[in-house]
Amino acid sequence: MSLLSVEGLGIAFGGVRAVHDVGLTVAPGEIVSIIGPNGAGKTTLFNMISGVYLPGAGRVRLDGEDVTGMAPHLLARRGLSRTFQNLQIFPAMSVLENAATGFHLRERGALLADLLALPGARRRSAEALAGARDLLARVGLDRAADREAGELSYGALKRLEIARALATAPRLLLLDEPAAGCNAVETEEIDRLIAGMAQSGIAILLVEHDMKLVMRISTHIVVLDHGEKIAEGDPATVSRHPDVIAAYLGAPVAVEGAAHADG
Amino acid sequence: MRLSAKWTQLLILFLLIALLPLFFPSGYYFRVGALIFVNGLAVIGIVILTGYAGQISLGHAGFAGIGAYASALAPGHLGLHPLLAVVLGALVSAAVAWLVGRPILRLKGYYLAVASLGFGILVAMVLSNERALTGGPDGMPVPDPGLRDLLKDLGLKLTGGEFWYWCCGLCLLIGAWAALNLQASPTGRALRALHGSEVAARTVGIDVARLKLQAFTISAVYASVAGSLLAMQNRFITPDVAGFMHSIEMVTMAVLGGVGSVIGAIFGAVILTLLPQVLTVFADYEQMVLGAVMILVMIFLPEGLIPSLARKLRGRGE
Numbered sequence: 245m246s247l248l249s250v251e252g253l254g255i256a257f258g259g260v261r262a263v264h265d266v267g268l269t270v271a272p273g274e275i276v277s278i279i280g281p282n283g284a285g286k287t288t289l290f291n292m293i294s295g296v297y298l299p300g301a302g303r304v305r306l307d308g309e310d311v312t313g314m315a316p317h318l319l320a321r322r323g324l325s326r327t328f329q330n331l332q333i334f335p336a337m338s339v340l341e342n343a344a345t346g347f348h349l350r351e352r353g354a355l356l357a358d359l360l361a362l363p364g365a366r367r368r369s370a371e372a373l374a375g376a377r378d379l380l381a382r383v384g385l386d387r388a389a390d391r392e393a394g395e396l397s398y399g400a401l402k403r404l405e406i407a408r409a410l411a412t413a414p415r416l417l418l419l420d421e422p423a424a425g426c427n428a429v430e431t432e433e434i435d436r437l438i439a440g441m442a443q444s445g446i447a448i449l450l451v452e453h454d455m456k457l458v459m460r461i462s463t464h465i466v467v468l469d470h471g472e473k474i475a476e477g478d479p480a481t482v483s484r485h486p487d488v489i490a491a492y493l494g495a496p497v498a499v500e501g502a503a504h505a506d507g
Numbered sequence: 508m509r510l511s512a513k514w515t516q517l518l519i520l521f522l523l524i525a526l527l528p529l530f531f532p533s534g535y536y537f538r539v540g541a542l543i544f545v546n547g548l549a550v551i552g553i554v555i556l557t558g559y560a561g562q563i564s565l566g567h568a569g570f571a572g573i574g575a576y577a578s579a580l581a582p583g584h585l586g587l588h589p590l591l592a593v594v595l596g597a598l599v600s601a602a603v604a605w606l607v608g609r610p611i612l613r614l615k616g617y618y619l620a621v622a623s624l625g626f627g628i629l630v631a632m633v634l635s636n637e638r639a640l641t642g643g644p645d646g647m648p649v650p651d652p653g654l655r656d657l658l659k660d661l662g663l664k665l666t667g668g669e670f671w672y673w674c675c676g677l678c679l680l681i682g683a684w685a686a687l688n689l690q691a692s693p694t695g696r697a698l699r700a701l702h703g704s705e706v707a708a709r710t711v712g713i714d715v716a717r718l719k720l721q722a723f724t725i726s727a728v729y730a731s732v733a734g735s736l737l738a739m740q741n742r743f744i745t746p747d748v749a750g751f752m753h754s755i756e757m758v759t760m761a762v763l764g765g766v767g768s769v770i771g772a773i774f775g776a777v778i779l780t781l782l783p784q785v786l787t788v789f790a791d792y793e794q795m796v797l798g799a800v801m802i803l804v805m806i807f808l809p810e811g812l813i814p815s816l817a818r819k820l821r822g823r824g825e
Contacts, residue, residue, distance in 0.1 A: 296706060320712030332710075334703030336767070337696070345700045349712040351693040355721055358692035359685045365692050372693065405707075412711050 245308075246271045247447045248324075248416050253292055253302035254471075262288045263471045265302070270416065270447040275438065277450045277458045279482075280468035281491055286451045287329050289468070290418050293449070294326045295319050306416065321349060323415030327405040327422060329451070335394030339385060342393045342404055343376035344369075346411020372411075379407040384433060399426040406437060416447045423454045435461060459483060467491070513687040516770045520683055524676040528669075537668030539784065544675035545736045546760060546776040548682045552729025553761040554772045555686055559695060560722035561702030562612065563620045565754050566627025570600040570727040571734030572634055572749025576641060578735040579649040579744050589652035593735040597728045604727035605720060612719045627754045634746035646745030649738045671740040678736060679773070682729060686769045689725075698722055730757070763804055765811025774813050 246269035254264045263285040270276045278286050291297040293304055295316040304312045306322055325346075334342050344351070351372040357365040380386045383403040388396060393404065402422055409417055419438065423431045431454060439461055442448050452458050458465065458479070465482040467475040475485040482488055510518065524544075531537065549571060556562050577596025581587040587595060611622040635644050655670045665673070689695045701708040701715050708715055738744040747753065756779065764775020782800065786793040808815035 294710065316706070316709035317712050317714050320710060326710050328707065332704040332707035334700045334707070336703060337699055341696055341699075345696050345708070345713070346711050348693065348697055348700075352697070353693065355694055355725075358694040359689050359725070361688035361692070365688075369691065369693055369696075372696075408707075408711060 247307055249305045250293060251303045253289065253299050253304065255288060255292060255297060255300040261471050266473050268466050270449050272445050272447045273442050274463045275442050275448045275450060275461050276464045276466065277452060277462040278466045278468060279458055284468040285471035286468055287420055290326065290420055290451060294324060294418055320412055325409040325412040325414040326418035327409050327420055329420040331401050331405065333393050333401050333404060337393055339391055339393050339396065339404060340373060340376050340380065340389040343379050343407045343411055344372045346408040347372035347375055349412065376411060379410055383407045383437060399430040402426060414446060417441065418449045420451045421453060423452055423457055431457060513691065516687060517680065517684055520770065521680060534666055534668050537672040541671040541675045541740055543777050543780045544679040545733050546780050547679050547773040549730045549733035549757050550760045550772045550776045551682045551686045551769055552726035553757050554766060554769055555689065556722050556726035557761060558766040559690065559698040559702065560719055562719055562722065564623040565620050565758065566623035567726065567730045567757050568749050568753035569627040569630035570604065570730035571753060572630045573600045573603065574731030574734030575738035575744045575748045576634060578738040579647050580640065582650045589650055589739060593732060596735050597731045600727045600731035601724050604724040608720045608723040612723060627749065627751060631746050631749040634749055644746060646743055649742050649744055651742065652739055675736055678732065683769050762811060763801060765814040768814050771811050771813030775811065
């Protein structure tokens with residue numbers, strides 16, 4: 245059974261239909277990718293699923309429960325976490341502390357215990373930091389643990405966001421362009437990371453522009469254009485779909501043939 | 508063994524408080540010291556609210572007013588011991604902060620600044636207008652907590668200035684200790700996280716509204732206790748303690764010294780309490796020099812004195 249199920253989701257901003265009637269499902273261990281040109285509504289769709297925007301129409305269900313428009317911190321308790329296309333890190337905190345915030349739901353306790361540094365509070369904090377250290381090692385950032393997050397490179401911060409999201413022990417993870425701005429080596433690391441997360445049973449919804457990455461790791465692909473779903477299927481099916489080729493290359497394949505004929 | 512950052516800061520603070528009196532040329536300096544510690548305590552509250560959680564309040568003197576008038580009124584009207592009056596003031600401040608914070612902490616940036624400003628003015632107005640109870644703008648006397656006599660019976664003779672110096676110094680140390688505990692705790696991390704990015708804080712499960720309210724309430728308690736201490740050591744209080752200028756002073760001290768750092772903010776309280784005393788040599792130009800110092804610090808040390816200087820020193824060390 246699918247963990248996430250989205251039906252007829254739509255939203256309009258000032259009369260402009262940003263997303264219209266989009267549906268999709270993600271099961272545990274699956275990697276479902278959303279592709280489409282810039283402005284197709286991919287991030288908007290993410291924002292609706294993760295509770296940042298209130299959808300104008302449609303339903304979002306998590307494990308059968310209707311969570312449409314639910315606040316993000318309540319979704320996090322239900323096992324939904326995400327990363328951001330335009331990085332959302334905590335720049336003034338150390339890399340380790342950034343990752344440790346992901347343990348918030350497990351490390352939080354009585355405010356008074358934290359103020360007085362009671363043994364319970366110190367233990368919770370130490371456990372979160374230890375867990376964060378493990379996750380930093382997993383994304384290859386363990387050596388940067390004590391640096392201020394704002395000093396890190398773009399690619400490193402993308403991985404830091406993944407570590408932070410993983411710390412919440414998500415059942416469903418929304419990754420918004422995790423490989424954007426990463427070099428070939430970093431992209432390969434992220435590739436392995438995502439595949440590993442899916443193998444551990446996390447349901448993954450991915451927005452990504454790197455087509456090689458998408459085609460390699462996706463179980464299922466949903467294609468958006470102008471806010472609407474124009475195609476979906478496994479990578480092989482989607483890559484042959486004429487609408488996809490038109491939306492992506494901006495022109496039919498025939499152009500390539502004509503160029504060949506000329507040459 | 509290497510001391511953690513927390514204990515290093517507390518040790519420095521302790522040594523300063525304990526050793527400075529050796530250099531005091533007269534008893535007057537104990538009074539100045541006590542005033543610095545009271546201001547420092549209130550400013551630690553601002554560090555928690557603004558430095559950690561990134562929220563601004565221009566009405567925190569309102570809570571200092573609640574604390575001060577609890578110390579002035581509760582012993583006579585409710586028969587409470589003056590020390591319990593401090594606790595009562597802190598509890599009332601916490602309750603008021605909780606109620607006021609719920610609606611206004613939904614606001615951001617300058618909207619929040621103006622709303623909190625309104626709260627502070629409201630408290631000052633109530634204190635000025637309830638003449639029957641508070642004596643109005645002329646102020647009212649505050650009963651002595653009697654602790655000094657207790658110490659005298661135990662054989663420890665202190666002047667009023669000395670007593671309040673050590674008493675406020677101890678309160679400042681406890682306040683700094685709690686604030687530093689908070690900073691490194693799960694709650695402190697969550698507060699600093701929502702300061703960095705509210706949307707990201709939410710996605711890791713942080714209840715942003717609740718945490719802002721907690722920070723606001725804690726900082727109100729700091730201001731309230733500072734107000735109580737001020738009232739008790741002056742033995743007299745006027746509504747100015749809740750006034751707009753006092754709120755601004757708190758924020759200015761914190762920002763000047765370094766709002767993200769407990770030690771920095773206390774240092775800001777030291778500077779802004781001492782400078783006016785030192786600058787009297789400039790006579791008519793005192794305010795102008797004070798203003799110029801503040802402008803220059805903000806231009807050249809934008810994170811505040813202590814954090815900016817620490818960063819510069821670290822940068823040179825690497």
